[in-house]
Amino acid sequence: MKIGELSRATGTNIETIRYYERIGLLPAPGRTAANYRSYGDAHRARLAFVRHSRDLGFTIEEIRSLLDLSDNPTRECDEADRIATRHLEQVQEKITQLSLLRDELARIIGRCRGGIAADCRVIEALSDHSHCENAHV
Amino acid sequence: MKIGELSRATGTNIETIRYYERIGLLPAPGRTAANYRSYGDAHRARLAFVRHSRDLGFTIEEIRSLLDLSDNPTRECDEADRIATRHLEQVQEKITQLSLLRDELARIIGRCRGGIAADCRVIEALSDHSHCENAHV
DNA sequence: CTTGACCCCGTAGTTGCTACAGGGTGCATA
DNA sequence: TATGCACCCTGTAGCAACTACGGGGTCAAG
Numbered sequence: 001m002k003i004g005e006l007s008r009a010t011g012t013n014i015e016t017i018r019y020y021e022r023i024g025l026l027p028a029p030g031r032t033a034a035n036y037r038s039y040g041d042a043h044r045a046r047l048a049f050v051r052h053s054r055d056l057g058f059t060i061e062e063i064r065s066l067l068d069l070s071d072n073p074t075r076e077c078d079e080a081d082r083i084a085t086r087h088l089e090q091v092q093e094k095i096t097q098l099s100l101l102r103d104e105l106a107r108i109i110g111r112c113r114g115g116i117a118a119d120c121r122v123i124e125a126l127s128d129h130s131h132c133e134n135a136h137v
Numbered sequence: 138m139k140i141g142e143l144s145r146a147t148g149t150n151i152e153t154i155r156y157y158e159r160i161g162l163l164p165a166p167g168r169t170a171a172n173y174r175s176y177g178d179a180h181r182a183r184l185a186f187v188r189h190s191r192d193l194g195f196t197i198e199e200i201r202s203l204l205d206l207s208d209n210p211t212r213e214c215d216e217a218d219r220i221a222t223r224h225l226e227q228v229q230e231k232i233t234q235l236s237l238l239r240d241e242l243a244r245i246i247g248r249c250r251g252g253i254a255a256d257c258r259v260i261e262a263l264s265d266h267s268h269c270e271n272a273h274v
Numbered sequence: 275c276t277t278g279a280c281c282c283c284g285t286a287g288t289t290g291c292t293a294c295a296g297g298g299t300g301c302a303t304a
Numbered sequence: 305t306a307t308g309c310a311c312c313c314t315g316t317a318g319c320a321a322c323t324a325c326g327g328g329g330t331c332a333a334g
Contacts, residue, residue: 004280014281015323023321034330036281049264056238056263060321070260077257081246084259088242091235098232101193105225109218120214122221123207126193127186141311151312152292160290171299173312197290 002032006039010047017047025050025060025067058087139169143176147184154184162187162197162204195224 007014020026021037026046030038049070053063062083069080108125144151157163163183167175186207190200199220206217248258 002281013323016321018283019322032281034281036330045264052265053263054321056242057235066260066263069257070264077259080257080259084242084246088239088246091239091242095232095235095239098194098228098235102225102228102232105193105221105228109221109225120206120217122214122217123203126190126203127182127207128189139312150292153290155314156291169312171312173299191290 001039001044003037003039006044006047009044010051012047012051020047020050023060025064056087057091058083062087138176138181140174140176143181143184146181147188149184149188157184157187160197162201193224194228195220199224 001009003014003017006012007017017026021028026043029040029043032038046067049067050063053066054060058066065083066080069075069077108122111122111125138146140151140154143149144154154163158165163180166177166180169175183204186204187200190203191197195203202220203217206212206214245259245262248262
């Protein structure tokens with residue numbers, strides 16, 4: 001299949017596919033006589049793996065390690081577990097921080113009763129961190 | 138005060154302060170005879186506003202608008218309210234998505250019982266989106 | 275034979291910084 | 305007086321993970 005089809009099949013931007021190839025995340029496919037990239041099912045599966053991992057928030061470098069494991073199925077899977085667990089911790093940490101942020105924003109907005117900027121509680125709250133109830137980043 | 142003092146006073150990297158000046162977020166301060174930047178309290182307050190807003194996740198462009206409002210206190214504060222509200226919505230959306238992600242990751246990891254990569258549930262789950270219970274991004 | 279959809283490559287832009295390299299300034303100490 | 309050191313200056317390049325050109329080639333339909 002050509003790059004446009006692969007793009008549609010995986011919901012990946014064409015430029016992104018070429019980018020993944022350039023950074024060595026996807027193997028360079030064969031070419032047609034017209035020098036068009038020609039992909040097979042293995043390529044599609046690998047790209048799906050990459051996209052799914054990216055959707056789950058893994059970095060490119062993490063995905064490199066995961067692909068490496070996936071390519072060497074006799075290796076211990078401890079590392080995959082470790083990568084995923086560490087990532088889970090990071091996601092949880094991010095959720096916690098964003099929740100504090102949300103509460104702080106809601107509090108700031110809640111105090112605004114309209115009017116002119118001189119009396120704006122949003123602006124006032126942003127001017128002075130000491131008004132914050134929760135320690136955010 | 139010199140840039141190093143401002144940096145310590147606001148917990149902002151020196152390079153970041155110069156960066157903010159370069160992109161016009163902070164006004165260029167006066168200079169000493171030795172061409173060192175010389176800041177006053179107004180600069181410190183403005184930088185604190187910027188840092189606080191960044192900590193709350195506002196983009197530079199949003200901060201530009203907020204600063205603009207803050208500089209023109211007779212303007213209606215609707216826009217500040219609008220910016221903050223939109224941002225709150227985005228934060229909430231992000232929290233929702235990350236929570237789905239966390240659940241998905243926890244589910245994937247929970248199925249892993251160690252062993253070799255060929256049997257690794259983490260790798261398997263990443264290979265195939267159809268195993269997902271929640272629609273994530 | 276031309277129109278349009280598709281493909282190629284290379285490079286530059288995005289966001290919000292951070293990190294040099296290569297130099298100048300200012301003060302204390304040997 | 306020299307010299308070491310902390311601090312400051314500018315300008316440019318790097319980071320992640322794409323995205324968006326610009327300027328061209330290919331190919332089937334009308």
